[in-house]
Amino acid sequence: MMLRVLTLLAALMGFAAVPAIAQNGPLRIEIDEGVIEPMPFAVPDFVAENAAAAEMARNISRVVAADLVNTGLFREIPKEAFIASVTNFDSPVQYADWKAINAQALVTGAVSVGSDGRLNVKFRLLDVFADAPLGDGLQFGGTTSSWRRVAHKVADQVYSRITGEGGYFDSRVVYVAETGPKNDRKKRLAIMDYDGANTQYLTDSTSIVLAPRFSPNGDRVLYTSYETGFPRIYLLDVATVGRRAVDDQSGTMTFSPRFGPDGSTVLYSASQGGNTDLFSMNLGGGQRARLTSSPSIETAPSYSPDGSRIVFESDRSGTQQLYIMSAGGGEPQRISFGSGRYSTPVWSPRGDYIAFTKQNKGRFHIGVMRTDGSEERLLTASFLDEGPTWSPNGRVIMFSRETAGAGGTSALYSVDISGRNLRKISVDGAASDPAWSPLLP
Amino acid sequence: MKTLTKSILLVAALGLSACTNPDRFADSGSAGGVGAGAGTGFDSGAAGGVNDPRSVAYFQQTVGDRVLFAVDQSTLGDTARGTLEGQAQWLLTNTDYSVIIEGHADEQGTREYNLALGARRANAVEEYLVSRGVSPARVRVVSYGKERPIEICSDETCYAKNRRAVTVVTAGLSS
Numbered sequence: 001m002m003l004r005v006l007t008l009l010a011a012l013m014g015f016a017a018v019p020a021i022a023q024n025g026p027l028r029i030e031i032d033e034g035v036i037e038p039m040p041f042a043v044p045d046f047v048a049e050n051a052a053a054a055e056m057a058r059n060i061s062r063v064v065a066a067d068l069v070n071t072g073l074f075r076e077i078p079k080e081a082f083i084a085s086v087t088n089f090d091s092p093v094q095y096a097d098w099k100a101i102n103a104q105a106l107v108t109g110a111v112s113v114g115s116d117g118r119l120n121v122k123f124r125l126l127d128v129f130a131d132a133p134l135g136d137g138l139q140f141g142g143t144t145s146s147w148r149r150v151a152h153k154v155a156d157q158v159y160s161r162i163t164g165e166g167g168y169f170d171s172r173v174v175y176v177a178e179t180g181p182k183n184d185r186k187k188r189l190a191i192m193d194y195d196g197a198n199t200q201y202l203t204d205s206t207s208i209v210l211a212p213r214f215s216p217n218g219d220r221v222l223y224t225s226y227e228t229g230f231p232r233i234y235l236l237d238v239a240t241v242g243r244r245a246v247d248d249q250s251g252t253m254t255f256s257p258r259f260g261p262d263g264s265t266v267l268y269s270a271s272q273g274g275n276t277d278l279f280s281m282n283l284g285g286g287q288r289a290r291l292t293s294s295p296s297i298e299t300a301p302s303y304s305p306d307g308s309r310i311v312f313e314s315d316r317s318g319t320q321q322l323y324i325m326s327a328g329g330g331e332p333q334r335i336s337f338g339s340g341r342y343s344t345p346v347w348s349p350r351g352d353y354i355a356f357t358k359q360n361k362g363r364f365h366i367g368v369m370r371t372d373g374s375e376e377r378l379l380t381a382s383f384l385d386e387g388p389t390w391s392p393n394g395r396v397i398m399f400s401r402e403t404a405g406a407g408g409t410s411a412l413y414s415v416d417i418s419g420r421n422l423r424k425i426s427v428d429g430a431a432s433d434p435a436w437s438p439l440l441p
Numbered sequence: 442m443k444t445l446t447k448s449i450l451l452v453a454a455l456g457l458s459a460c461t462n463p464d465r466f467a468d469s470g471s472a473g474g475v476g477a478g479a480g481t482g483f484d485s486g487a488a489g490g491v492n493d494p495r496s497v498a499y500f501q502q503t504v505g506d507r508v509l510f511a512v513d514q515s516t517l518g519d520t521a522r523g524t525l526e527g528q529a530q531w532l533l534t535n536t537d538y539s540v541i542i543e544g545h546a547d548e549q550g551t552r553e554y555n556l557a558l559g560a561r562r563a564n565a566v567e568e569y570l571v572s573r574g575v576s577p578a579r580v581r582v583v584s585y586g587k588e589r590p591i592e593i594c595s596d597e598t599c600y601a602k603n604r605r606a607v608t609v610v611t612a613g614l615s616s
Contacts, residue, residue, distance in 0.1 A: 182548075182593040208588050210552060229541075230583050231556060253560060253584055256553040269553065271584065274515070274564025276557035297557040313554065320554055343551040357551050383595070386551045402548070404595035433552070 027105055027127040027134050029073050029163045038075035039104050039162070041068060044086045045079075046109035046121070053119075056144065057111035060121060060151040063195075064107060067155035067169040070195070071396075072421030077103050089122060098128045105134075107158055119144045123154045125161055135161045148197055149440070156439070166393040169194060172437040173389075173398065174212040174221050174238075177201065178410055178430040187432075189223060191238065194391075194436065196426035202241055211387070211433045212236075213258045218437040222246070222257035222266055233257045233268055235283060247281055247288055256299045260327075261307040267291075269299040278312060280327075291329040300344045303327065304351060304371075311335075311345040311354055311371075322356060324371065335373030344387055347371075349438075350394035353417065357386045357399075366399045368417050379419040383408075387432070392439040398425065400432040495535055497610050504531050508566060510604040513550070515561035517569060525566060528608055529573035539579040542566045543607045546587045547600035559584030559606075566606045 029039055043065040048057040068074040084097035089110035098106050109123035122139040126132070138157060142150045149170055156167025177190040177199075186205035189212055192198055202221070203209055210231070212223035221236045228245075233254045236243040246266060247254050257268040260280070267280050270288070278291040278298045292298045296316035303310055311324050314332070320341040323332035336342040340360025347354055351371070358365040358378065364385040369376040384402040391397070395417060402410040410432040412425040425431075491498040500506060505528070508521035517525065532538065544563030546555035563582035571577050592599035 183590055185588070187588075208585075210556075210588070251581075253556070255556050269557065271557060271560035274561045274568075274582075276560060297554060297561070299553040299557050300551070315554075320551075343554055359550070384548065406593040406595075408593075408595060 027130065027162055038073055040075050040077050040102050041065075041105035041107065042077045042082065042098060042101070042103035043068075043107045044082065046111050046123070047087060047089045049089075049110050049112035052113040053111040056113065056119065056147050057109075060111055060147055060154070061107075061109060063148055063151035064109075064123075064155045064158070066195070067152060068158060070423065071159065072416060073159075073163070074105075077101055089124075093126055095126070095128050095131045098126075103128050105158070105162060107154070109154065113144060117144055118142070119147055119150060121150050121154060123157070125158050148193060152193070165395060166439065168391040168393045168396065168436075168439065170440045171392050172214075172218065172440065173412075173425075173434050174202070174214060174437070175412060175427075175434040176209060176212070176432045177427075178432055179205070182406070182408060189221070189236070190431070191221075192427065196428070199428050202236060202238070203243075211256065211435075213435045214437045215259045216261055216263045216438060218440060220259075220263075221435075222259060222268075224255040224257065231255045233266070235266075246283065247279075249288075256301065258302055260303050261305055265307075267301045267303060267310065269301070278310070278329075291325070292332075302346045302354075304347050305349055306351070311347055313343045313345060320359075322354065322373070335369070335371070336376075337373060338376055346388055346390060348390050348394040349392060352394065355388035355390060355397050355417075357388065366397060366415065368397070377417075377419065379415045379417065380413070380422065385413075387434070389434050389436045391436055396421075398434045398436055400434065402432070494531075497538075500528070500531050500535075500608075500610050504528055506609070507605045507607040509601060510562055510606070512547075512600075512604070513558065515558065515565045517565055522569070525569045526573065529570050529575055532570065532575045532579065533573075538610045538612055540570075540575075540581070541609045541611060542570075542580065542582045543589075543609060544582065544584040545589060545603055545605050545607070547603040548587045548590065548595070549600060550587060552586060555586035556584050559586050562604075562606045566608065570608075 043061050046057040046061045048054040065076050069076050081101050083100055084094050086108050106126040106128050112120045119142050124137040125134045127134045140150045140153050152169035155169045160167045171194045172191055173194055174191045176187045179186045187209050188205040189202040189209050191200050207225050207227040210224040212221045219238055223234055224231050225234050231253045232248055233246040234243045235246050253271040255269055257266050264283050265280055266283055269276050270279050276297045276299055278301050279288045281288045294316055296314050298314045301310050301312040308327055309324055310327055313320050314323050320343045321334055322336040322342045322345045323334050325332035340358050342356050342358050344357045345354050353368040354371055355368050358367050363381050365378040366380045366385050366388050367378040382401055383404040386400055388397045388399045396414050398414045400410050401413050402408055409430040412427055412431045412434050415422045490496055491502050505524040508524050542563040544559030546558045567580050567582050590603040592602045
């Protein structure tokens with residue numbers, strides 16, 4: 001009996017358990033329903049089509065497999081269990097050999113490196129129990145130094161075809177790299193692939209830097225720096241690492257910036273006379289526009305994907321709570337009503353959920369809720385979790401977790417919006433304030 | 442010879458404080474001001490001495506350079522008001538100095554909110570000093586949120602000391 005469609009009980013998500021086993025359905029994982037059991041797959045080493053490609057072929061297949069395993073939706077069948085090998089990308093696959101080890105999905109590929117140093121990667125996704133490919137074979141080209149990106153693109157295709165969701169592996173994360181003890185912590189901006197590879201530092205550690213945020217196409221970063229001695233917002237070009245202050249009015253502290261979906265508007269907080277309100281500004285050069293004017297703290301704003309609304313936190317009720325207002329300001333609607341304090345709301349790129357930090361009874365949580373405040377679900381709990389950021393497909397959340405005590409340090413974690421698959425991201429050193437890029441072009 | 446030795450010590454001390462908090466001195470105006478004021482404006486034999494009521498050390502240790510706050514609050518209690526009264530008197534006497542008031546929060550809060558909370562705390566101190574006659578032109582505020590704790594344990598004994606506003610004296614009027 002073969003399980004053709006993996007389904008899930010999704011107790012955490014509150015859905016009824018549906019034992020949907022389709023005998024002849026397509027190779028498919030329904031993420032919304034969660035997963036009963038990860039889908040077994042096999043990625044034999046990609047075929048090296050010339051000698052120069054040998055090591056790269058093996059490395060690329062390993063990255064593809066790691067991407068899939070890290071989702072928690074797939075389980076890799078180890079090479080030792082293989083009956084068959086793939087030595088020619090264009091030879092017919094013997095499906096029976098892969099059925100025998102219960103590999104539901106099979107990813108085959110071939111890699112060549114041209115004399116000009118160009119990398120070419122072909123791959124196929126095969127639905128083993130259907131005796132057929134799932135989608136067309138594809139090929140990606142790139143420089144040899146971009147081999148990890150090419151591997152992530154292959155994995156994104158596999159993930160996408162099986163789940164029906166957009167991929168998220170070919171993406172980057174900008175974050176704050178930390179060193180030193182709590183009372184003398186050095187911070188600098190860093191950028192890495194979503195899986196922790198290819199770290200580059202964007203600033204030195206002479207000034208405190210906080211909470212970087214990507215532009216909608218990932219080419220620029222907004223962040224807060226103390227380089228003048230006061231917190232100010234800066235705009236940094238990722239390619240050139242050139243930067244400039246965004247709103248440097250004397251006597252004002254600015255922080256908590258975030259891009260608008262058009263990439264030309266910045267939404268942020270400014271503190272003046274002890275009061276913190278929300279403002280927006282056109283990055284092309286413009287006046288700040290005031291969006292709130294209340295004696296309470298308004299901060300951590302985030303646009304809806306269509307740019308029409310803003311979710312933010314305010315303590316106007318006496319404690320931090322989440323509110324939504326129109327992009328031009330106006331009367332906000334409170335959406336958080338549970339016990340505890342709610343903060344750092346971030347609108348999902350799909351528009352369906354708002355991720356947040358919640359403090360309750362001395363613990364910190366990362367959670368999600370619908371944009372009307374319903375269906376609140378806490379995904380994590382620890383001494384200090386904060387600052388969620390969405391994967392490009394709105395299925396995974398990355399955040400900072402700091403441990404308690406004199407030796408406490410911060411690290412990056414990710415969790416599915418189902419609450420499953422909590423993982424520590426492999427980062428070189430301590431890290432905080434992650435921001436996930438969109439899928440790279 | 443004696444004066445030279447003291448000067449070297451003073452320079453060394455300034456270097457040390459610049460290392461522990463580089464951002465405070467990143468502003469070129471105040472960085473120059475500190476060295477000039479501490480080194481020349483006063484009798485060099487007493488400058489920096491905690492017994493000299495005109496010294497920065499006296500301000501820090503005898504007057505008290507910081508006030509503490511309750512959890513998530515920025516209101517000044519009686520103890521804080523007493524300290525600030527002393528700060529105001531000192532600043533009214535020592536008119537060559539200006540101040541930067543640093544607002545801080547403990548780690549039990551999110552980063553952005555703590556920046557805003559630190560701004561409230563710094564502002565509460567600023568308003569008090571100004572209400573006692575200190576010129577607003579001599580006062581600047583900065584919030585560090587939870588970025589610069591002085592105590593690093595994760596319980597209330599440390600948190601209580603981290604929820605603070607520190608009045609940092611710099612020589613020369615702020616630009």
